[in-house]
Amino acid sequence: xxxxxxxxxxxxxxxxxxxxxxxxxxxxxxxxxxxxxxxxxxxxxxxxxxxxxxxxxxxxxxxxxxxxxxxxxxxxxxxxxxxxxxxxxxxxxxxxxxxxxxxxxxxxxxxxxxxxxxxxxxxxxxxxxxxxxxxxxxxxxxxxxxxxxxxxxxxxxxxxxxxxxxxxxxxxxxxxxxxxxxxxxxxxxxxxxxxxxxxxxxxxxxxxxxxxxxxxxxxxxxxxxxxxxxxxxxxxxxxxxxxxxxxxxxxxxxxxxxxxxxxxxxxxxxxxxxxxxxxxxxxxxxxxxxxxxxxxxxxxxxx
Numbered sequence: 001x002x003x004x005x006x007x008x009x010x011x012x013x014x015x016x017x018x019x020x021x022x023x024x025x026x027x028x029x030x031x032x033x034x035x036x037x038x039x040x041x042x043x044x045x046x047x048x049x050x051x052x053x054x055x056x057x058x059x060x061x062x063x064x065x066x067x068x069x070x071x072x073x074x075x076x077x078x079x080x081x082x083x084x085x086x087x088x089x090x091x092x093x094x095x096x097x098x099x100x101x102x103x104x105x106x107x108x109x110x111x112x113x114x115x116x117x118x119x120x121x122x123x124x125x126x127x128x129x130x131x132x133x134x135x136x137x138x139x140x141x142x143x144x145x146x147x148x149x150x151x152x153x154x155x156x157x158x159x160x161x162x163x164x165x166x167x168x169x170x171x172x173x174x175x176x177x178x179x180x181x182x183x184x185x186x187x188x189x190x191x192x193x194x195x196x197x198x199x200x201x202x203x204x205x206x207x208x209x210x211x212x213x214x215x216x217x218x219x220x221x222x223x224x225x226x227x228x229x230x231x232x233x234x235x236x237x238x239x240x241x242x243x244x245x246x247x248x249x250x251x252x253x254x255x256x257x258x259x260x261x262x263x264x265x266x267x268x269x270x271x272x273x274x275x276x277x278x279x280x281x282x283x284x285x286x287x288x289x290x291x292x293x294x295x296x297x298x299x300x301x302x303x
């Protein structure tokens with residue numbers, strides 16, 4: 001909604017990650033063109049304050065004015081331009097909108113990002129990745145961390161997790177996870193739950209768009225690799241790729257090119273150090289061969 005003088009009304013109190021990212025991209029394009037916000041806004045019929053709110057994701061921009069700015073900024077890449085236009089058209093009213101009362105904006109942002117990505121590359125070392133968790137593993141994990149949580153809250157959390165996992169089943173995007181062996185030994189959940197979780201992991205790994213590798217304790221790694229879980233989201237155009245870094249206090253969505261390169265390279269090194277992906281053997285293997293399925297068999301025996 002636009003007020004007199006082309007200034008915005010009804011500013012968003014909590015812009016979504018998608019809305020903030022669109023604003024960031026417009027700011028980067030403007031700065032690369034050498035234009036000030038005042039100069040660009042004047043050309044598009046937008047006030048300086050309105051431009052500032054657009055670039056922070058706090059207000060929307062009409063599509064015609066968006067196209068005007070993209071042309072002004074010299075955005076000649078058709079795929080990138082179309083991706084930004086589609087990002088602007090998105091309403092954010094996907095299935096995750098049904099969980100507005102029970103889940104944070106941050107959690108819904110993650111679900112929206114997962115739904116839009118064409119590929120995900122994830123490293124996890126303490127827990128099973130959310131998209132690969134069985135319902136009972138999720139339930140036990142929540143109950144061990146929030147023993148006062150109501151049954152309704154736990155059920156809602158599990159429902160949200162299972163809805164997120166549909167992105168794997170529909171096969172529209174590829175998913176590659178590297179999971180450290182530590183996650184299989186942590187006693188956050190009962191043994192029988194962990195046993196079923198490992199079997200669930202094998203089942204999900206059979207999907208044609210899913211690759212799961214285990215990183216054993218004896219793997220040789222560089223100390224320079226990230227010591228926290230992360231996900232590299234590949235968008236329809238590389239300019240919109242995103243890294244999600246998990247943190248117990250405040251997780252982050254990173255978009256700077258240097259961060260994207262750092263975590264992409266880190267995942268490649270982790271995948272190279274990990275065991276070959278989980279696949280069901282079609283013939284008898286040599287005992288000398290080591291792979292992720294073999295490690296799971298060993299862990300199942302130990303449980």
